[in-house]
Amino acid sequence: xxxxxxxxxxxxxxxxxxxxxxxxxxxxxxxxxxxxxxxxxxxxxxxxxxxxxxxxxxxxxxxxxxxxxxxxxxxxxxxxxxxxxxxxxxxxxxxxxxxxxxxxxxxxxxxxxxxxxxxxxxxxxxxxxxxxxxxxxxxxxxxxxxxxxxxxxxxxxxxxxxxxxxxxxxxxxxxxxxxxxxxxxxxxxxxxxxxxxxxxxxxxxxxxxxxxxxxxxxxxxxxxxxxxxxxxxxxxxxxxxxxxxxxxxxxxxxxxxxxxxxxxxxxxxxxxxxxxxxxxxxxxxxxxxxxxxxxxxxxxxxxxxxxxxxxxx
Amino acid sequence: xxxxxxxxxxxxxxxxxxxxxxxxxxxxxxxxxxxxxxxxxxxxxxxxxxxxxxxxxxxxxxxxxxxxxxxxxxxxxxxxxxxxxxxxxxxxxxxxxxxxxxxxxxxxxxxxxxxxxxxxxxxxxxxxxxxxxxxxxxxxxxxxxxxxxxxxxxxxxxxxxxxxxxxxxxxxxxxxxxxxxxxxxxxxxxxxxxxxxxxxxxxxxxxxxxxxxxxxxxxxxxxxxxxxxxxxxxxxxxxxxxxxxxxxxxxxxxxxxxxxxxxxxxxxxxxxxxxxx
Numbered sequence: 001x002x003x004x005x006x007x008x009x010x011x012x013x014x015x016x017x018x019x020x021x022x023x024x025x026x027x028x029x030x031x032x033x034x035x036x037x038x039x040x041x042x043x044x045x046x047x048x049x050x051x052x053x054x055x056x057x058x059x060x061x062x063x064x065x066x067x068x069x070x071x072x073x074x075x076x077x078x079x080x081x082x083x084x085x086x087x088x089x090x091x092x093x094x095x096x097x098x099x100x101x102x103x104x105x106x107x108x109x110x111x112x113x114x115x116x117x118x119x120x121x122x123x124x125x126x127x128x129x130x131x132x133x134x135x136x137x138x139x140x141x142x143x144x145x146x147x148x149x150x151x152x153x154x155x156x157x158x159x160x161x162x163x164x165x166x167x168x169x170x171x172x173x174x175x176x177x178x179x180x181x182x183x184x185x186x187x188x189x190x191x192x193x194x195x196x197x198x199x200x201x202x203x204x205x206x207x208x209x210x211x212x213x214x215x216x217x218x219x220x221x222x223x224x225x226x227x228x229x230x231x232x233x234x235x236x237x238x239x240x241x242x243x244x245x246x247x248x249x250x251x252x253x254x255x256x257x258x259x260x261x262x263x264x265x266x267x268x269x270x271x272x273x274x275x276x277x278x279x280x281x282x283x284x285x286x287x288x289x290x291x292x293x294x295x296x297x298x299x300x301x302x303x304x305x306x307x308x309x310x311x312x313x
Numbered sequence: 314x315x316x317x318x319x320x321x322x323x324x325x326x327x328x329x330x331x332x333x334x335x336x337x338x339x340x341x342x343x344x345x346x347x348x349x350x351x352x353x354x355x356x357x358x359x360x361x362x363x364x365x366x367x368x369x370x371x372x373x374x375x376x377x378x379x380x381x382x383x384x385x386x387x388x389x390x391x392x393x394x395x396x397x398x399x400x401x402x403x404x405x406x407x408x409x410x411x412x413x414x415x416x417x418x419x420x421x422x423x424x425x426x427x428x429x430x431x432x433x434x435x436x437x438x439x440x441x442x443x444x445x446x447x448x449x450x451x452x453x454x455x456x457x458x459x460x461x462x463x464x465x466x467x468x469x470x471x472x473x474x475x476x477x478x479x480x481x482x483x484x485x486x487x488x489x490x491x492x493x494x495x496x497x498x499x500x501x502x503x504x505x506x507x508x509x510x511x512x513x514x515x516x517x518x519x520x521x522x523x524x525x526x527x528x529x530x531x532x533x534x535x536x537x538x539x540x541x542x543x544x545x546x547x548x549x550x551x552x553x554x555x556x557x558x559x560x561x562x563x564x565x566x567x568x569x570x571x572x573x574x575x576x577x578x579x580x581x582x583x584x585x586x587x588x589x590x
Contacts, residue, residue, distance in 0.1 A: 029415055031493055035408035036420060039401035039468070043461040048427055050435035050442060057438055064441055111333050114326040127576045128334045131341070133583070134572055136522030138544045139561045143340045145547075146347070146554055152359035191337060195584050248431045251524050255544060269433060276437050277529065286437045293434035300429050 057286040064282035075287035086288070089259075089266040092178055093247055096267065099182045100189075100246035101239060107186075108193035113223060115194075116201040126198065130191040137188070137251040144184040145171065145256060174264035177257050181265055185252040193238055197231055204230035240303050244296045268292045344565075347558035355554045370559035378546045378560045379534070386452060387521055387538040393456040394463065394520045395513050401460065402467035403509065407497045409468065410475035411483065428465035432526070440529060450533045458530065459520055467512045470582075474508030475501060511582035514575065518568060518583075539564050 058075060062068035079086050115125055132140065147153045148170050155166030170180035208226045217225065228235075250269030253259060259266035259274070268288060276285035343360055350358070351367040358364070375381070408414045409421065439458070440449075448454030482500050491499065502509070527541045534542070543564055547557045572579050 027493075028413070032408045032412035032414035035404040035412065035493070035497075036414060039405045039461065039464050040420070042401070042457065043424075043427070043464060046439060046458055046461045047430060047435055050438035051427070051430055053438035053442075054434050064437075107333075111330065114330055118323060118326055118330070123577075125330050125334065127572075127580065129330075129337050130580055131572070132337050134518060134568055134579070135341075136540055136543075136564065136568075137524050138522075138540050138547070139344075139565055142543075142547050142557060142561055143344050145551070146359070146558075147340055147343065149359075152355070152554075154360065157360055187337075187340070192584065195580055199584070244429070244431075248433060250433075254528075255524070272433055272436075273529075276440070282437050282441065289431075289433040289435075289437060293431050296429065296431050300426070 054286045054289055057283050058290045059287075060283040062283035062286075063280040064276070065280070068283060071283075075284050076291070078284070079287055079291065085263060085266060085271055086268075088263055089268045089271045092265065092267050093249075095178060096182060096249060097243060097246050099179075100186070100242055103182075104186050104190035104193055104242070105235075105239070107190045108197050111190075111194045112198040112201055113227060115198055116227075126195060130195050132188045133192040135188060138255055140188045141184060141252055141255040144187065148180060148184075171256055172261060174262050177261060177265040181252050181256050184256065185249070193242075196234060196238060200231040200234035201227055240299055244299050247295055248292065344558050344561055347554050348562040350555055352553060352555050359554070367555060370555045371563065374556050374559040374563065377550075377556065378563075379537075379542060380539070380560070380563060382535060383537050383539045383542040386536055387540070389452050390455055390459065390538055391517045391520045393452070394459040395516050397456060397460040398463045398467045398516050399509055399513060402464045402512070403471055403502070404497065405464070406468045406471035406475055407501055410472045411480075411501075412493065424465040424468060428462075432462075436529070443530060448530075450531055450536055452531075452536060455527060455530055455538075458526060459516075459523070463516045463519065467516065470512055471505065471508050474505050478504050507578075511578055514571065514579055515582040518571075518579075521568065 057068060059070060059072055060068035061071045061074075111129060115122060115129075118125065135143075148155070150156060150167050150169040150172075153167075155168060155170075159165075159167040168176070170176045204226065208230070209222065212222050212226050248269060249267055250273065253265055253267050253270050254273065257265045259270040269292070272285050272288040272292070275281040275288060346362050347355060347359070348370055349366050349368070350363040351365070351370075354364060354367070409417050414420065443449050443454055443458075446454075448457065478501070482504065483496050486496050486500050521538075522540060523538075524540045524544065527538050528544070531537060531541065534545075537545070543560055546560060550556050
C-alpha cells in the first residue's frame with residue numbers, strides 16, 4: 001500500500017524535562033529499546049534483510065529452488081542489452097510516469113481550485129471525489145472492464161445513441177491497452193491528490209486573495225500568483241511521491257491485461273512477476289527489482305539532498 | 314462589497330464539480346445497478362437502472378464466490394494485522410515520543426528510508442525465505458508481512474499524536490509507581506485512542522483491499538482473502554456481469570459503510586495524517 005511518509009520525521013520528539021527522577025541506566029537505555037525491538041526485528045526480517053539479500057541474488061543465476069550460482073553482472077548485461085521485453089516494459093513505465101505526473105495533477109488542481117472557495121456542500125464534494133480512492137484495485141478494475149466493453153460498455157451505448165468511435169476494445173488493442181489501464185488507475189487515484197492539494201489551498205491566508213483582488217487580478221492570475229506559490233511544497237512532494245509509486249505499478253496492469261496483448265502493456269512490475277513466479281528466473285527477477293528500486297531510491301535521494309540544501313519541499 | 318460578486322461567481326464551480334462527481338461516482342452507481350439486474354436484462358440494459366430487481370444475484374455470488382470462506386480469511390488478516398500494527402507500532406511510537414530513546418533519530422531515519430524501499434526490491438528473497446520457513450499459503454505468513462509494511466506509517470502518526478498529549482497524567486502515574494508499560498497501557502493508550510482508531514481504519518482498509526502480496530504468497534483457495542478470490546472469480550465469470558457485480562458490491566459494502574460513517578477521520582488518516590503528522 002503506497003503511502004506518504006512524514007515530513008516531520010527528521011525532527012526529534014519534544015523532550016520533557018523531568019528533573020525529579022534519577023533513573024538508572026537500565027531504565028534509561030534499555031527499556032526504551034524494549035518497546036521498539038519487536039517491530040524493529042520484524043521489519044529487519046521482512047524488509048531490510050531481504051533487501052540486502054536481493055543485491056546478492058541479483059548477481060546470481062537462481063531458479064529459486066536449488067542453490068544460487070554467482071554470475072557477477074551478467075543479469076544486468078542481459079537486462080540492458082538483450083532483453084527486448086525489459087526495454088519495452090521500461091518504455092511503458094516512462095510513458096506511464098508521464099501520464100501520472102500530468103493528468104491526475106491537472107484534474108486535482110482544477111477540482112481543488114474550484115472547491116477551495118465553496119462553503120456550502122464543500123465537504124460533500126470532497127468526500128464524493130475522494131471515494132474512488134478507497135475502492136480496492138480488483139473492484140475498480142472490474143467496474144471499468146465492464147464499462148470499457150466494446151459491446152455493452154459506455155462506448156457501445158454512445159454508438160447506439162449516434163456517437164460512434166468509442167465502441168472499441170480499448171483494453172484489448174495493443175495500441176491503446178496501456179492508456180486504457182492508465183485511465184482506470186487514474187480514475188481511482190486523482191481524488192487523493194485533490195484532497196491533499198485542497199488542504200494546502202485552504203491553508204493559504206485569505207488576505208493574500210483579498211490583496212490580489214484589490215490589485216485587480218483575474219482568476220488565472222490569482223491561481224498563478226497566490227494559489228500556486230502557496231501549495232508549492234505540497235505539490236512538489238506529491239509529484240515526487242507519485243513518481244515513485246507510479247514507477248512501481250503492478251495491480252491494475254496485472255488485473256486488466258497481465259501485460260498484454262502482445263506485451264503492449266508490459267511494465268517492469270509484471271515482467272518481474274513473470275520471471276520470478278512463472279519462468280523460474282528468481283535471480284533475474286531480483287535484478288529487475290533492483291533496477292526498478294534504484295529509480296525510486298534515486299528520487300528519494302534527490303529529494304533529501306534538495307531539502308538539505310534548503311529547498312522548501 | 315466583494316461578497317455578492319463572489320457568491321454569484323461560484324455557479325461555474327458547482328457545475329464543473331458536479332460533472333466531476335458524476336465522473337467519480339457514476340461508475341459506482343452503475344455497478345450497484347448491475348448487481349441488481351438479471352443477466353438477460355444486462356444484455357439489453359447494461360448501464361441504466363434495473364427494471365426488475367434480481368436480489369438472487371447476491372446469494373448466488375456469495376455461494377459461487379465462496380464468500381463464507383474468503384470473508385473469514387480476510388477478517389483474520391485484518392484483525393491480525395491491525396492488532397499487530399497497533400500493539401507493536403503503539404509501543405514503538407510511545408518509546409519515540411516519550412522515553413528519550415537513545416538513537417531515536419537513527420531509528421526514525423531507518424523507518425523513513427527503509428519503508429520507502431519498494432516491495433519489488435525485496436519480494437523475491439522474501440518469497441523464498443517464507444517458502445523455507447513454511448509461511449507460504451498461510452494467513453499468519455501474510456500477517457507477518459503486512460505488519461511491518463504498515464508499521465512505519467502507524468509509528469509516525471501515533472508518535473506525533475502522543476507528542477501532543479499533556480505529560481502530567483503520565484508523570485502522576487509514574488509517581489504512583491507505575492512502570493513504563495503500565496503508563497503506556499493505562500494512561501497513554503486511553504488518551505490517544507483517536508490516533509489508534511485512525512491507524513486501525515487505514516490499515517484495515519489496506520489489508521482488506523491488498524492484492525499483489527496476497528496473490529503471490531497465497532495459492533491455496535481455502536486461504537484466499539476476498540481480493541484475490543474476487544480476482545479469480547471475475548476471470549472465471551467475466552461474462553456474467555450480474556454475478557461479478559453482486560460479488561463486487563459485497564466486497565465493497567463494509568468499506569462503504571465505514572467510510573460513510575467516519576468520512577473525515579478516514580480521509581484525514583489516508584492523507585494528512587501521513588503527510589503532516
